[in-house]
Amino acid sequence: MEKQISITKIKIRHSQILLFLNCPKKPETLQGELRFQNAWLNFCHPVAFYPVGKSLVCPINTDKLENYDGDWKLTIQDSNDTYTPVFTSRIRLSLLLGRHFVRNEETLFFPMGGASHSFLLRCRRWQKQDHLTFRIKELTAFGIAKLFGRSLKEKHMWLVYEKFCITAQENGFYFFEYCMKNKKDNVFFILDKKSPQWDYMQQYRKNIIPALSFRHILYLLCADLLISPDGRHHAYAWKPMPNPVTRTLNKQKLYFLQHGVLALKNVDSLFSVDSSSSVDYFTASSEFEKNIIVNRMGYNPDKVPVTGLARWDGLHDTSDPEHPVILLMPTWRSWLEGQNDEIFRQSDYYQHYTALLNSQELQNYLKEHELKLLFYIHPKLQEFIGTFHSEDSQIELYSFDSVPLNQLIMHCSMMITDYSSACWDAYYQGKPILFYQFDLDQYNKTNGSYIDMETELWGDRCTEQEDLVHLIKDYAENGFQEKQKYAEMRKEYFAYIDHNNCQRTYEYIKSQGY
Structure with a gap:
């Protein structure tokens, strides 16, 4: 039988992450393992437990773990039950506002919430947004958005972006350029300054937002709608440590422009209506594709407009x-x-x-x-x-x-x-x-x-x-x-082979009240 154990405290001690568990079991009756979540890399390490007061402590020594990008899942068993460690609300808040991580040279390990707030240990390379100065910028922008965001929200902003915010050459770009050429001033594009397309996009500089800038964070928190051929998480720092911006981002409305017609790759686990990356509007290129999105992925037909892909206009x-x-x-x-x-x-x-x-x-x-x-x-x-x-x-x-x-x-x-x-x-x-x-x-x-x-x-x-x-x-x-x-x-x-895909997309979004 599967049960839950609450994680009531997290401590970082050198290369160790200490999890304090609210568990009445004796440590000698428990067995635990940390398993890497990759079907092709079978990494698994046992973990131990020892009592401290009324808690059991589970030390995770990151020096012993393989330095591969991905997530580690912790499971605990005794003779009768299997336990999933989950974060209490207090610990979730602590993770959002604080910084809990181990850095081994250029490798970063940090705890984060998985499904139903279960514990995951994420491993990835150190990034510039992991510095303390960026966390301060995040929290400042989050605070300003909470206090003064109403005036920004009155602009009814649409934010467009593409993969990792580093390109402007896909469906997002073509839709954005259509909006610029038709004087839609409430539409903005998020782009990294290191993008090969940065110089070209400066002709629209008033509507270009540098990725990971203060303005990026603030607008992201106050936008009416996200528009992208990628999921929500591509709109911000990739695989970040827990933070309040990403938490808000997960609740934003997203119009999904898609990459291509659905057929060759099953994306149910990524984008179905019940998945963690579900979207609010899902563009389609034909009735054939719309039937997949509605019947296989569970979306309401009214949220699946047949418009064609924006980039086909070009x-x-x-x-x-x-x-x-x-x-x-x-x-x-x-x-x-x-x-x-x-x-x-x-x-x-x-x-x-x-x-x-x-x-x-x-x-x-x-x-x-x-x-x-x-x-x-x-x-x-x-x-x-x-x-x-x-x-x-x-x-x-x-x-x-x-x-x-x-x-x-x-x-x-x-x-x-x-x-x-x-x-x-x-x-x-x-x-x-x-x-x-x-x-x-x-x-x-x-x-x-x-x-x-x-x-x-x-x-x-x-x-x-x-x-x-x-x-x-x-x-x-x-x-x-x-x-x-x-x-x-x-x-x-293909329902249409013409150069009006962006126009159909824009008219549909407006028909939804944005």
Whole structure:
């Protein structure tokens, strides 16, 4: 039987985190373990207990834990029951207002609340917003918002942002630019000053908010609506220590612009109406997709407008038949995010793509036919771009912030992916798609999809490098023409193919009273 134990106090002592538990059991009857929450990394450590007054103390020695980004969960058992440690309301307040952490050089460990206020120990790298000065800025902005936020709220602000607030090139950017060109002055864009798009966005400087600035925090607390292709947590510091700003952010209304059409990746656990990252409005591109959002994810049909994606307004085919370009863009793997180079190099993901980039057969064909292959790695795996290499002059590697992705998609003649929703942009333009799915079984276990990958894809599919290279040759020799059977599927997946997606999105938001 599963029960709860209250955590009544937390102390930091050098590299140890001491949890004081309200537990009547004797320490010798209990067994505890700290387990890393990653299906592919089986790290687990036993924990001990000793009595102090009426409490049991559970010391967690962070020096003994592996320094991988992620969360550790504590479970406690005796002969009859399993216990989940949970924070009392007083401890939750202490975590929000204080700073409880252990720093081992550039690695940070800190306690935070999980589901139902259960204890989690988060590990990640030290960030600039972990300094005390930033916590003071947070609390000051939070206090001002509570005392004087009414006047700011009268502006009825919409805040737009993209992944980690470091890009302005996705659905958020296109919607924001539409608003600026149509004089919608209550719309603001959050952007890091280090973003490659920062200089371009200065033409709208009055409506650009520097990420993690005092103004950013204050406006975030007082906005009417968040608008983004990403979840709420991307609107602020990524994986922060507990703080009152993030707590308020979790309650803000969010219009979800999406990344791409739902089909290749099951996101029920992330964005379903009952999930921790649920949204208030969920844009769709067709009735096909709306049915997934309503029937599979539980949203009210009235909250799922069929508008099309904002960034499609900016799509124009710029491919050159005389100089064809093939875009290779695999998506990320949840089991590889935040891992070190050694683990990444051992993965099927690395082994397959590095073998493809260095295929002599492929290199010879590219050179002979003057074809370019552009390899673009997903932003969540950008730290590993340096592990890939190719000596061939016909193959170019791009990190996600070096060139706007939509430019590459517009310029390419064909796209190769595995499960990336970015392929919808190429499909929208009538370009052929190849699906290279060598790890489908593992992907289905970890992510899953809304379609049958073997029968319902809108492009040719393969699982072997040899077959992929042959398909590349076939399409190249046919002038990169899309097959008719895939062209006919387009009307099911897109309700509109025009340049009015932003307008439909804006009109829907206004119809909701914002």
